[in-house]
Amino acid sequence: MARHLFNRIREGVVGYDNYFECKENALGKIGFSSYQKYTATIQMLAYRVLGDLIDEYVCMSESTCLESMYMFCKAVIVVFGPMYLREPTAQDTTRLLAMNASRGFPEMLDSIDCMHWDWKNCPFAWQGQNKGLVRACTVILEVVASQDLWISHSFFGMAGSHNDINVLQRSPVFARLAEGNNSPVNVTVNAHNYDKEYYLGDGIYSQWTTIVKTIPNPIREKRKRFAQEQESARKDVERAFGVLQSRLGIVRYPARTWSTKKLWEVITACVIMHNMIVEDERPKRIYDQEFQFQGENVVPEHGGGAAMFA
Template sequence: MPRKRSLLRRQLDDSSSDDDDFEILAVVVTVDTFANAKKKHGGSVPAHRVLYRDREGGHKRMFQDYLAVNPTYGPEIFRRRYRMSRELFLRIMKAVEGHDDYFVQKRNAANVLGLSCFQKITAAMRMLSYGVPADATDEYVRIGESTALESLRRFVDAVDELFGEEYLRYPNEADTTRLLAIGEQKGFPGMLGSIDCMHWAWKNCPYEKQGQYKGHVEKPTIILEAVASNDLWIWHAFFGMPGSHNDINVLHRSPLFDNLAEGRAPEVNFSVNGHDYTMGYYLADGIYPTWATLVKSITLPMGNKSQYFARAQEAARKMVERAFGVLQSRFAIVRGPARIWDIQTLSKIMRACVIMHNMIVEDEGFVVDPNERFDYGGENVEPAHGQPTRTLDEYIDAHRRIRDKETHLQLKEDLIEHLWNHHPDLY
C-alpha cells in the first residue's frame, strides 16, 4: 500500500496541482482501506444492552392461557385470536416443528432454554392474523423483532412445503364431480367456480419498482388471481403480478388452464339446452375475454330472460368476492399495506394464508372427506406444471378451443334458456 501511494503521488505531481493531488490521494486511500478491511465476526456488540425477556416464563404463561387442560381462554377466544380451532392449530404446529429444526426448543451455550415452538408460531400467527408489526408481539410472546420476522418467514415456508400440495391442489376427479354438482344446484351446469383478482397494497415497495407496481389505485399493489367455489374453498391462487396489470394481463400469464391445455385435467362433459360441452367454465366479470371457459354477465340486458340471467350470474360469481372477504378477515396482513421489503416473502405469506384458509374451511365445513389426506400426492393430485401429455398440435388445438368465442356465445345463450326454463325462482 505505501508503494502504491508513492507511485500515485509521483504521477499526480507530474500532471496535477497540489490541492487536487491531496484530494484525489485521500479518496484513493479511503477506498483502498475499506476494500481491504476484514469484516468483523458477528457476536455481542460492546455497550449493547441485553434484554432479559424471561422466555421460559413467557412460554409457561402462554401455555396456561391457551393449551392447558383448563386454559384461561377457552375455545371461542382461541378461535378468534388464532383464526382456527385449537385442534387444527396443534396439527399445524406439530407438523411444522417436525419439518423445520428451527422451531425445536433448544438450549444455548450458557444452558439457557430458548424460545419454544409455540412462542415462535404464535408470533408468526399474530402478525398474520392481526397484521401487526414484528415488535408488537414482544411484550406477550417475549420474542425480539428480528426473531419474530425470522419465525414468520420460516413458518410460511413450512406451511407451503407441508400443506401446499394438498390444500392448493387443482381439482381432481372427486373435486370436479362435487363442483359440478354445486354448479348444477345454482343453475349453472358445468360451472367450476368463479374467478377474479384482488390487489394487496405494498407499503414498502422499493422506489425503483413503484412505477411498475402502481395501477388504478395510485399506490403500489400486488395482484392475487383466485378461483373459489361456493363453499369458499380457493382452488387456484396465482400471486405476484404487478398492480399495473389488469385482469386480462394476469389471466394470460396465469397457469389456470395449463392442466386443461396439456390434457391432465379431469374430463368435464355436460349438456345444456340440447348442446353438449366438453370443458368446464368459470363465472367472471365483464373485463374478462370471451373464452369458451369463461361465462360473463350481460352489460345491458334486454328482455326478461337476459335480465334474469344477468342477475343470476352476478349473484353466483360473488362466491370469489366472499372468499376474498373471508381471507382478509381471517388474515389481516393481506388486508392492510404489506411491510415486507421483498416480493418472495410476500408471495410465501399469501400462499400460506390461502392454504390455512382452505384448512379452516375443511376443518369447519367438512367440504371434503376429512380422512382424505393425499399423503402420497401423485395418484389424486396432479401438479400445475409438468411434462406435456399432448403433442404440439394437440396443445395448440386445446388452446384454441379454450379461447373459442363462438363456443362462449353459444354457451351463454344455452345458459340463458336453461335458467329461464328450469330455475325461474332461484334468483
C-alpha cells in the first residue's frame, strides 16, 4: 500500500468515527493517536500479527488493538464500501466487455468462484455445518473478479458444508439480472442469439446461459482449444484470491474470532482495501498527456486521445 493511500484511508476513517481521534480523558491525559490505532490495525490485517505481539511497538494493550481493528473494519465498509464494492457501472461494463472481447470471450464480464476461509474458533455447536470440503471449520467467500483483479461482487457467510451451487442460490450476484436491469448486449454463438452477459465458472455450476463452463475431457481439437482458453481466462478469480491472501495475511490464516458478524466485517474490509490498492496500482494513462503510443515511438496527438484502460 502506497503512503498516500495509507493516509487517505486513515483520513476517511478518522472523519467518520471519532474513536480514532486523539482525545483527553478526565484527568487530562492524552490518549492514543489515530496513527497508533491505524498502524496496529494494518499490522494485524496485513501480517496477521496477534494483538499482544505489537503492544510494545504501538504502546497499546491487546484488547485496545482488537477493538481498533473491528472499529476500523466497520468504518472502512461505511466510508469506502459504496465506491469500491459496487456493481459495475456503465463505464465499467464497457471496459470489461472490450477487455474480454480481445481475449476471445465477447460479452463476458468476469469470473466467479468461491473460497473457504478457515475458522479456528468456530463454536462447537456449529462445527458440524461448517465442515465439508476439509476437516477444518470454514466459511465460504464468493467473489466475481476481472482480469485486473478488481472484485466487483463479494458474498460471505455461508457455512463450509455448502458447495458453490448452494452459495449461488443464496447469492445476490444475479439479482440485477433477475429484475431485468441487465445491460443491452447481443452475441451470437453457434447460430444462437444471447442478450445477457455471462461469467466464467468451473464445472460444478449448473447449465445456465449466464455461466460458461469448460468442457470436461475434450476430444476434438476445437473443444480442446475452447477448454484451454476458458480455463486460462477463468484463472482471473483464482489470481484474485491469491493476491487477496498475500496482501492481507489475516485471510490466509484461520480466523480467531467467535462472531460471524465480525468475520463478515473483516473480510469485507479486506476486499475493499484490495480494490483500493488495485485502483491505485493501475498504470497511468498515456493519453492523459495527449500522446499516442505507436510501436517504440511516442508521437503527439493534437486531437486528444481516447482513454486507454488498464
